[in-house]
Amino acid sequence: xxxxxxxxxxxxxxxxxxxxxxxxxxxxxxxxxxxxxxxxxxxxxxxxxxxxxxxxxxxxxxxxxxxxxxxxxxxxxxxxxxxxxxxxxxxxxxxxxxxxxxxxxxxxxxxxxxxxxxxxxxxxxxxxxxxxxxxxxxxxxxxxxxxxxxxxxxxxxxxxxxxxxxxxxxxxxxxxxxxxxxxxxxxxxxxxxxxxxxxxxxxxxxxxxxxxxxx
Amino acid sequence: xxxxxxxxxxxxxxxxxxxxxxxxxxxxxxxxxxxxxxxxxxxxxxxxxxxxxxxxxxxxxxxxxxxxxxxxxxxxxxxxxxxxxxxxxxxxxxxxxxxxxxxxxxxxxxxxxxxxxxxxxxxxxxxxxxxxxxxxxxxxxxxxxxxxxxxxxxxxxxxxxxxxxxxxxxxxxxxxxxxxxxxxxxxxxxxxxxxxxxxxxxxxxxxxxxxxxxx
Amino acid sequence: xxxxxxxxxxxxxxxxxxxxxxxxxxxxxxxxxxxxxxxxxxxxxxxxxxxxxxxxxxxxxxxxxxxxxxxxxxxxxxxxxxxxxxxxxxxxxxxxxxxxxxxxxxxxxxxxxxxxxxxxxxxxxxxxxxxxxxxxxxxxxxxxxxxxxxxxxxxxxxxxxxxxxxxxxxxxxxxxxxxxxxxxxxxxxxxxxxxxxxxxxxxxxxxxxxxxxxx
Amino acid sequence: xxxxxxxxxxxxxxxxxxxxxxxxxxxxxxxxxxxxxxxxxxxxxxxxxxxxxxxxxxxxxxxxxxxxxxxxxxxxxxxxxxxxxxxxxxxxxxxxxxxxxxxxxxxxxxxxxxxxxxxxxxxxxxxxxxxxxxxxxxxxxxxxxxxxxxxxxxxxxxxxxxxxxxxxxxxxxxxxxxxxxxxxxxxxxxxxxxxxxxxxxxxxxxxxxxxxxxx
Numbered sequence: 120x121x122x123x124x125x126x127x128x129x130x131x132x133x134x135x136x137x138x139x140x141x142x143x144x145x146x147x148x149x150x151x152x153x154x155x156x157x158x159x160x161x162x163x164x165x166x167x168x169x170x171x172x173x174x175x176x177x178x179x180x181x182x183x184x185x186x187x188x189x190x191x192x193x194x195x196x197x198x199x200x201x202x203x204x205x206x207x208x209x210x211x212x213x214x215x216x217x218x219x220x221x222x223x224x225x226x227x228x229x230x231x232x233x234x235x236x237x238x239x240x241x242x243x244x245x246x247x248x249x250x251x252x253x254x255x256x257x258x259x260x261x262x263x264x265x266x267x268x269x270x271x272x273x274x275x276x277x278x279x280x281x282x283x284x285x286x287x288x289x290x291x292x293x294x295x296x297x298x299x300x301x302x303x304x305x306x307x308x309x310x311x312x313x314x315x316x317x318x319x320x321x322x323x324x325x326x327x328x329x330x331x332x333x334x
Numbered sequence: 335x336x337x338x339x340x341x342x343x344x345x346x347x348x349x350x351x352x353x354x355x356x357x358x359x360x361x362x363x364x365x366x367x368x369x370x371x372x373x374x375x376x377x378x379x380x381x382x383x384x385x386x387x388x389x390x391x392x393x394x395x396x397x398x399x400x401x402x403x404x405x406x407x408x409x410x411x412x413x414x415x416x417x418x419x420x421x422x423x424x425x426x427x428x429x430x431x432x433x434x435x436x437x438x439x440x441x442x443x444x445x446x447x448x449x450x451x452x453x454x455x456x457x458x459x460x461x462x463x464x465x466x467x468x469x470x471x472x473x474x475x476x477x478x479x480x481x482x483x484x485x486x487x488x489x490x491x492x493x494x495x496x497x498x499x500x501x502x503x504x505x506x507x508x509x510x511x512x513x514x515x516x517x518x519x520x521x522x523x524x525x526x527x528x529x530x531x532x533x534x535x536x537x538x539x540x541x542x543x544x545x546x547x548x549x
Numbered sequence: 550x551x552x553x554x555x556x557x558x559x560x561x562x563x564x565x566x567x568x569x570x571x572x573x574x575x576x577x578x579x580x581x582x583x584x585x586x587x588x589x590x591x592x593x594x595x596x597x598x599x600x601x602x603x604x605x606x607x608x609x610x611x612x613x614x615x616x617x618x619x620x621x622x623x624x625x626x627x628x629x630x631x632x633x634x635x636x637x638x639x640x641x642x643x644x645x646x647x648x649x650x651x652x653x654x655x656x657x658x659x660x661x662x663x664x665x666x667x668x669x670x671x672x673x674x675x676x677x678x679x680x681x682x683x684x685x686x687x688x689x690x691x692x693x694x695x696x697x698x699x700x701x702x703x704x705x706x707x708x709x710x711x712x713x714x715x716x717x718x719x720x721x722x723x724x725x726x727x728x729x730x731x732x733x734x735x736x737x738x739x740x741x742x743x744x745x746x747x748x749x750x751x752x753x754x755x756x757x758x759x760x761x762x763x764x
Numbered sequence: 765x766x767x768x769x770x771x772x773x774x775x776x777x778x779x780x781x782x783x784x785x786x787x788x789x790x791x792x793x794x795x796x797x798x799x800x801x802x803x804x805x806x807x808x809x810x811x812x813x814x815x816x817x818x819x820x821x822x823x824x825x826x827x828x829x830x831x832x833x834x835x836x837x838x839x840x841x842x843x844x845x846x847x848x849x850x851x852x853x854x855x856x857x858x859x860x861x862x863x864x865x866x867x868x869x870x871x872x873x874x875x876x877x878x879x880x881x882x883x884x885x886x887x888x889x890x891x892x893x894x895x896x897x898x899x900x901x902x903x904x905x906x907x908x909x910x911x912x913x914x915x916x917x918x919x920x921x922x923x924x925x926x927x928x929x930x931x932x933x934x935x936x937x938x939x940x941x942x943x944x945x946x947x948x949x950x951x952x953x954x955x956x957x958x959x960x961x962x963x964x965x966x967x968x969x970x971x972x973x974x975x976x977x978x979x
């Protein structure tokens with residue numbers, strides 16, 4: 120509303136993100152993805168006799184978070200740049216029981232004709248430097264309105280329950296850790312170590328499951 | 335499960351309707367329609383400064399209700415016939431404030447490229463014999479899965495808040511009224527009379543709104 | 550946060566109302582009342598074979614709305630005064646099918662030992678000057694925490710579906726009507742007239758219901 | 765409804781558990797506990813600057829599950845016995861981030877004057893023989909209706925996110941494991957081993973958190 124220089128830009132992101140029409144369209148994209156995952160969950164449950172997805176959640180990226188990410192990446196801080204450059208303006212997270220479940224679900228989702236896969240980032244096979252394990256799938260889904268059809272980009276994060284446990288703690292510890300010099304580095308190393316430990320347990324639990332399945 | 339003659343068919347409807355994969359697909363169609371209505375609501379709110387839809391609800395037709403309708407219409411009592419012949423297997427109801435709001439929303443919804451209008455039944459201009467006022471729009475919307483794309487038919491009922499009041503009472507009184515001979519007929523006439531009275535008040539309230547708008 | 554004179558007070562209401570601990574306690578009170586109404590609904594459904602409550606909704610009064618009401622009533626504009634003087638800081642609305650249902654539900658709710666009735670305002674028997682029909686019950690319910698027990702005041706509004714229709718339209722038309730001089734007065738009179746008409750239809754529908762019940 | 769011998773009893777549990785009045789009362793107890801946990805969550809967040817509860821879920825025990833448990837424990841299979849003997853007819857589960865969070869939340873909840881602690885079972889300090897870690901708190905909370913006040917027993921399970929991960933996999937693997945003789949025993953041992961491993965990681969993550977807090 121106020122037209123002071125400098126401030127104007129950030130205000131634009133705030134108002135763009137809280138615009139009810141923007142949010143309803145994002146909600147359409149989220150619902151499409153969530154319902155597709157639920158559909159795949161049911162198909163797989165019928166075939167395998169077990170549930171593969173523990174829970175699904177979603178969020179529309181906040182103005183605050185958009186600003187921080189644009190700055191961190193060295194982009195212009197405005198809404199148009201955000202829509203063009205950031206893949207996670209709309210985010211859905213599916214927490215699965217086992218690692219191989221994730222690949223099966225991704226494979227099926229990719230066959231849906233109204234889903235366009237833009238990019239895959241496999242942080243399970245190549246974990247991030249801090250130890251983070253996850254599979255990110257960037258897709259586009261169509262959202263129709265009386266002004267035509269708009270492709271909406273959605274980042275779908277797939278994690279196992281175990282990875283999710285580590286990531287949640289890491290996130291909680293993240294803020295303080297960053298501000299703490301040498302001691303902070305030690306802690307970071309330790310957290311990384313436990314990420315690896317958890318990943319090992321994860322793989323072993325999967326192995327046990329497979330053993331049981333062949334009984 | 336049991337394969338007794340006669341019973342078998344009705345069991346089929348029961349199990350088809352409670353099949354989780356059927357329900358998820360119906361839920362996809364419902365979400366699409368509900369989100370579209372919400373999007374239109376927001377567009378119109380921006381243009382007119384007022385809310386047009388009071389509330390939206392939805393349901394998947396129960397086995398019991400499918401059976402009753404197939405029998406009443408003289409069709410075969412099986413799920414395939416139901417899917418082919420009944421337009422309201424999936425139902426969404428939007429309760430609007432004024433009569434002209436209904437026509438505006440229907441007009442906009444019809445322009446969405448992924449919505450195919452199958453049929454319109456205007457019980458506002460031509461009320462049913464019992465006095466029922468409503469606008470029924472039968473549409474088809476696409477639901478994608480890994481087995482391809484399926485068109486799902488949805489009946490969208492548009493009522494004003496006033497019509498909804500009458501219809502709810504009528505529904506509550508319906509069962510007993512039907513079993514009651516001559517006295518029942520008198521009551522039916524009286525209910526019809528009040529449907530007309532409510533429709534008149536509805537139109538007058540709309541006229542008042544228009545007067546206020548031109549001030 | 551800012552300590553400018555004049556502004557400070559209104560900021561206090563804003564921050565008090567959005568305080569998450571305040572909201573959780575209000576939510577406790579709302580849940581208690583809603584669940585009690587649902588319990589009574591089920592008891593009565595068993596006895597009478599029909600549903601008496603169409604729907605229930607609730608809200609915590611916004612800072613904006615608190616401020617407006619305190620000003621209108623000539624009170625000091627601060628949160629302590631609001632908590633002391635305003636009965637509707639927490640509001641629940643139950644929309645019922647028939648007028649006599651309202652009195653039955655109020656009677657039963659009043660017997661609950663953890664509900665203290667503070668005041669009854671019967672705008673059904675004595676409608677407000679603008680034509681508004683409703684029954685307001687002010688109660689207190691206990692909310693426990695580790696700092697002990699706090700009595701929370703809740704205004705429960707009971708309306709019939711028909712009264713709700715009128716009140717919703719009246720609310721939509723309210724703003725413009727107020728700013729419009731003589732023509733505004735005419736419209737106000739007309740709206741009042743239709744409130745009375747709707748009340749008459751309401752009573753007649755109730756009479757029909759009773760006739761049917763004695764068949 | 766049918767009064768065949770033998771069958772009658774199980775039918776009673778089924779109908780008692782699906783009775784809408786029973787379910788609403790259970791729902792009252794669940795809401796009370798959930799809202800108390802949410803209130804404590806907010807108080808602690810204000811004091812510590814971090815969230816302690818990841819998520820809360822709840823369930824009313826199904827007829828099937830009641831029957832199985834009564835049989836397993838050698839009790840009579842009827843609803844009255846179930847209400848008297850089983851503590852988990854109503855269950856709430858709070859999944860927390862760290863072990864010490866659990867003890868803090870239990871301490872605070874126990875001070876609420878309308879909560880009566882019946883029993884504590886600390887499977888964190890003394891894990892179950894299969895490796896299960898959790899803290900079970902059996903409480904009673906009052907539910908009021910127009911027939912007076914009824915104390916409702918609720919089992920509240922507190923787990924860490926890590927324990928929850930293990931327990932969910934264990935539950936998924938449980939059915940097949942039980943039917944599998946010697947190989948089954950090996951797997952059971954292995955699962956137990958990983959429960960211990962996860963508990964160790966859990967304690968280490970807690971230690972890291974405390975180190976960070978003292979920085």
